[in-house]
Amino acid sequence: EVHLVESGGGLVQPGGSLRLSCAASGFTFSNYWMHWVRQAPGKGLVWVSRIDSDGSSTSYADSVKGRFLISRDNAKNTLYVLMNSLRDEDTAVYYCARGGYHGQGDHWGQGTLVTVSS
């Protein structure tokens, strides 16, 4: 069974940094692209970033480009996102999702809450 578990969320001050992790199990992690998607309280889903299966290609939403860095460790079956220069508007639940052949998020973690506030 595919299982994705996010961790690393919490309260951080504006301008601070945080690294989220997504531990994967139940599938061959190194074969799949992976995504981060976020959802601000009471708002809709927003795609954040994606990384290809070997980590050689990444892409970001304009709102996080230059501040967030997605990476993966296929030996540890773990996806990461390093979030720098955090802003109030980055407050959200962050989900990791496995990417299917058509780019769809076919499995999702339960999410981890990031709160940016002074």
Place this chain on the structure above:
Amino acid sequence: DIQMTQSPSSLSASVGDRVTITCRASQSISIYLNWYQQKPGKAPKLLIYAASTLESGVPSRFSGSGSGTDFTLTISSLQPEDFASYYCQQTYRTPLTFGGGTKVEIK
């Protein structure tokens, strides 16, 4: 960026009703369109990918259609467990983008 416009933003319906949600892309996205269901406090769940392919385990009352710029999610007979929010997403080009969502409420 490709903009995804979903309508309606909310709707009220009764159990057994046929429900249709539409999603329009600001440019052609072929069939790179997915539909998700999300219940409060839960992660999104994939329903439909590639515009019309039903994800494994999803009830057959859900169906998707369309190509190019106009897409539709249909629930043929609304069940109590279907009251939720629904989102479309294009995966034709990065940045990937979601529609604003449709909240399906009980009438």
